Amino acid sequence: MxxxxxxxxxxxxxxxxxxxxxxxxxxxxxxxxxxxxxxxxxxxxxxxxxxxxxxxxxxxxxxxxxxxxxxxxxxxxxxxxxxxxxxxxxxxxxxxxxxxxxxxxxxxxxxxxxxxxxxxxxxxxxxxxxxxxxxxxxxxxxxxxxxxxxxxxxxxxxxxxxxxxxxxxxxxxxxxxxxxxxVGVEVGGALKNVVAIAVGMSDGMGLGLNARAALMTRGLAELIRLAMELGGRLETLGGLSGMGDLMLTCTGDLSRNRQVGLGLGRGRPLEEIIAELGEVAEGVQTTRAACRLAEKVGVELPIAEMVRRVLAGEATPDQAGRALMTRQLGREYDPDRP
The missing domain is CATH 3.40.50.720 (NAD(P)-binding Rossmann-like Domain)
Incomplete structure (x- = not known):
C-alpha cells in the first residue's frame, strides 16, 4: 500500500x-x-x-x-x-x-x-x-x-x-x-565517527596497520563503555550500528570523518579540510559533545579525548598518539572501571 x-x-x-x-x-x-x-x-x-x-x-x-x-x-x-x-x-x-x-x-x-x-x-x-x-x-x-x-x-x-x-x-x-x-544504536552511530577521525590521523601519519587495528579495537571499547553507562546493551555494540559502522567508517575512504583524520595526520589545517569536504563530518561536532557527556557520567574515553585535543589545537596528532601509547598500564578489560 x-x-x-x-x-x-x-x-x-x-x-x-x-x-x-x-x-x-x-x-x-x-x-x-x-x-x-x-x-x-x-x-x-x-x-x-x-x-x-x-x-x-x-x-x-x-x-x-x-x-x-x-x-x-x-x-x-x-x-x-x-x-x-x-x-x-x-x-x-x-x-x-x-x-x-x-x-x-x-x-x-x-x-x-x-x-x-x-x-x-x-x-x-x-x-x-x-x-x-x-x-x-x-x-x-x-x-x-x-x-x-x-x-x-x-x-x-x-x-x-x-x-x-x-x-x-x-x-x-x-x-x-x-x-x-x-541508546546502543545511537551511541555506536555517534562515537564511531570520533574513532574514525583517530584512525584517519594514524593512517595519515603512516603509523601502520597494527596501530589502525589497535585504535579500532580500543575505540570499540569506548563505544561500549559509554553506551552501557547510558543504558545500552553490549550485543548492540557488537552489531551493525556498533562494530559494523565502526569498521566501515574507519577504513572506507568515502568516510568524511576518516578524511578529516587523514588530513590532520598529514599536517593540514582543520578549516582547510572541512572547506574541501563541502559536507558535514559529524565527528568534528560530536567529539566535544561526547567528551563532555563522558565526563558528566564518569566514563573514560581516552581516544575521544585525544581527538578533541587535536581538533581544538591543544595537541598535534603525533603528541596525541604518544600520549595514548604512554598512558598508565592496565588490564584490557576491567569490569570495575567505567
Missing part, C-alpha cells in the same frame, strides 16, 4: 533514502535551500555529490516544510545532528500525530548532551515519543545510491514502530534489522 513519505534533508543520505522509498511510495524531499529544491525538481538530479543519481518522478522536492509533511505517514529526519532540534521544532507544527519518525542523524547535542532520540522527544508532543525510531549502521550514501547491498539497524523504544519502518525501507539491496536498544 502506498503511503506518503517526507524526507527532511536533501544531502547525500537524505536524497538516497528518498530515491529508495520512491520505489513504492510518493516521497516529498525537503531542502532548506529553495534553489536546491528547484534544481532537483528541474533536473531530476542532485547538483552535489550524488549528481549521478537519477531522482524519479515519485520524488518531489520542496523548500516548504508544511508541504513536505502534509499527510506523511513516515518522516525521515536526514539533517545533520546539530540541526535536528531546529528543524524538528518547526516540523512539529505540521506533522501528523500518527507519523513514524525515522532519524538518521548520528551525533550528540553539545549543549544538552542528548542523543538524537532525546532531542526529538524534547520537541515532539508526548503522544509521538513512542513513534520515534533511529536508523544506523554501515551505509555510505554512494553505495546505497548504486544499489549495492547495504544492511542497517533501526531502533525504537516501542519496537513495533521500528518494525513498521523496517518493512517500509527494506528491499532486495537495503536490509534492516530491528531492535529496541535505541
Amino acid at each position: 502506498e503511503v506518503p513519505i517526507a524526507v527532511l534533508g536533501a544531502g547525500s543520505f537524505g536524497t538516497c533514502l528518498a530515491v529508495l522509498c520512491a520505489r513504492q511510495h510518493p516521497v516529498r524531499l525537503w531542502a532548506r535551500s529553495a534553489a536546491l529544491a528547484e534544481a532537483i525538481e528541474r533536473d531530476r538530479r542532485h547538483p552535489g555529490r550524488q549528481s549521478g543519481l537519477v531522482i524519479p518522478k515519485p520524488v518531489s522536492a520542496t523548500s516548504d516544510l508544511a508541504t513536505a509533511l502534509e499527510g506523511a505517514a513516515f518522516v525521515i529526519v536526514a539533517v545533520p545532528s546539530h540541526a535536528v532540534r531546529e528543524v524538528m521544532t518547526q516540523a512539529s507544527r505540521w506533522m501528523s500525530p500518527n507519523a513514524i519518525v525515522i532519524c538518521t542523524a548520528k551525533g550528540i547535542e553539545f549543549e544538552t548532551g542528548m542523543l538524537m532520540h532525546k532531542v526529538l522527544e524534547d520537541v515532539l508532543v508526548p503522544s509521538q515519543h513512542a513513534r520515534i525510531t533511529c536508523l544506523s549502521g554501515p551505509s555510505f550514501a554512494q553505495e546505497v545510491a548504486q544499489r549495492k547491498p547495504t544492511v542497517v539497524t533501526i531502533a525504537g523504544t516501542e519496537e513495533k514502530y521500528a518494525i513498521e519502518a523496517q518493512a517500509m525501507l527494506s528491499c532486495p539491496w537495503f536490509r534492516c534489522y530491528s531492535t529496541d536498544d535505541v
Whole structure:
C-alpha cells in the first residue's frame, strides 16, 4: 500500500533514502535551500555529490516544510545532528500525530548532551515519543545510491514502530534489522565517527596497520563503555550500528570523518579540510559533545579525548598518539572501571 513519505534533508543520505522509498511510495524531499529544491525538481538530479543519481518522478522536492509533511505517514529526519532540534521544532507544527519518525542523524547535542532520540522527544508532543525510531549502521550514501547491498539497524523504544519502518525501507539491496536498544544504536552511530577521525590521523601519519587495528579495537571499547553507562546493551555494540559502522567508517575512504583524520595526520589545517569536504563530518561536532557527556557520567574515553585535543589545537596528532601509547598500564578489560 502506498503511503506518503517526507524526507527532511536533501544531502547525500537524505536524497538516497528518498530515491529508495520512491520505489513504492510518493516521497516529498525537503531542502532548506529553495534553489536546491528547484534544481532537483528541474533536473531530476542532485547538483552535489550524488549528481549521478537519477531522482524519479515519485520524488518531489520542496523548500516548504508544511508541504513536505502534509499527510506523511513516515518522516525521515536526514539533517545533520546539530540541526535536528531546529528543524524538528518547526516540523512539529505540521506533522501528523500518527507519523513514524525515522532519524538518521548520528551525533550528540553539545549543549544538552542528548542523543538524537532525546532531542526529538524534547520537541515532539508526548503522544509521538513512542513513534520515534533511529536508523544506523554501515551505509555510505554512494553505495546505497548504486544499489549495492547495504544492511542497517533501526531502533525504537516501542519496537513495533521500528518494525513498521523496517518493512517500509527494506528491499532486495537495503536490509534492516530491528531492535529496541535505541541508546546502543545511537551511541555506536555517534562515537564511531570520533574513532574514525583517530584512525584517519594514524593512517595519515603512516603509523601502520597494527596501530589502525589497535585504535579500532580500543575505540570499540569506548563505544561500549559509554553506551552501557547510558543504558545500552553490549550485543548492540557488537552489531551493525556498533562494530559494523565502526569498521566501515574507519577504513572506507568515502568516510568524511576518516578524511578529516587523514588530513590532520598529514599536517593540514582543520578549516582547510572541512572547506574541501563541502559536507558535514559529524565527528568534528560530536567529539566535544561526547567528551563532555563522558565526563558528566564518569566514563573514560581516552581516544575521544585525544581527538578533541587535536581538533581544538591543544595537541598535534603525533603528541596525541604518544600520549595514548604512554598512558598508565592496565588490564584490557576491567569490569570495575567505567
